[in-house]
Amino acid sequence: MLRSVLFLLMVCLSSAPALATETLRVLAWPGYADRDLVRVFEIRHDVTVEVTFIGDDDELWQRASANDGANFDVMAVNTAELRRYLDKSLLQPVRVKNIPNTRNQLPRFRELHAVPGLQHKGEPYGIPFTYGAMGLIYNRQLVKQTPTSMNALWDPRWKGKVLAYSGSSHNFSFTALTMGVKNPFQLTHNQFVEVVHRLSRLRDNAQLFYSRPEEVVDSFRNKEVALVFANYGEQQVQLLRRAGADVGYVIPKEGALAWLDVWTVLRGARDRNLAEAWINHMLSSGVSGALTERQGFANTLTSMSGPGHDKDKLVWLEPVEDVTKRAQLWERIMSVAPRPPR
Secondary structure, three states: OHHHHHHHHHHHHHHOOOOOOOEEEEEEOOOOOOHHHHHHHHHHHOOEEEEEEOOOHHHHHHHHHHHHHOOOOEEEEEHHHHHHHHHOOOEEOOOHHHOHHHHHOOHHHHOHHHOOOOEEOOEEOOEEEEEEEOOEEEEOOOOOOOOOOHHHHHOHHHOOOEEEEOOHHHHHHHHHHHOOOOOOOOOOHHHHHHHHHHHHHHHHHEEEEEOOHHHHHHHHHHOOOOEEEOOOOHHHHHHHHHOOOOEEEEOOOOOEEEEEEEEEEEOOOOOHHHHHHHHHHHOOHHHHHHHHHHHOOEEOOOOOOOHHHOHHHEEEOOOOOOHHHHHHHHHHHOOOOOOOOO
């Protein structure tokens, strides 16, 4: 009898699943969570980290808003997009006391009340991580004279040699900026009509509308590329130069859109403390320093210089008038026969 009981006990134990390690689900942009840096966090907290990389704000919204925000724990998002998540109650406040590394940030990033869009009803919903400008990359082997304006992307000389970004919202804003629109984030009906026509012409001039920075590197290797609308800014410059491309980078005379990405905690986070520990890890000198060294991105711990840090020429992203309208019109533009907006 005793042998039978022991046998059954052994069978049950052998068939029982091993104790599951807690998993942190992260939604991030390329270059934000390199595997070796993630591994340090996993070992320190005895957890598994699943990182899902996204290519544009539309994809980020689709993934983060699905299932009422329950599919991920923590994500990186730019401040201009933050409002739509707050409006849908998809986020929860970030408890700064649980993120001691914020004390090492530059004052302009540490003082959260001074960063537009971060606070809601007196509570912070994001912690600044990195920022960058969407400048213009040019191939010095093809473009002999340094371009001064984003209008170069429409130049018929470069037809089929232009790379543009696939994000709907940014494309409307940067195109409006090239047209001299005072507020490219709040377009009128007539301005929408003009921007749609202009983006249609960009579509015809472009070789590719990319989502991820690696796609641009592949295009330089396999095809002739003259100009790139650099949504990822200096990260793309660094990637291209490491691949052997002879490229220059400028902030055009009309200015360049600039973004500030923050880490925020989803409403459906399974472990809020762990999500905040991740944010603290991202703000460590090792991780933030690696972000700059490896990717070319600015971090919030050290001051930066260069073309993408000229404050007078940066147009910081703001919430737009109608995200859905922009996305729908962008899909229409990319169709064979785009129609003007209604």
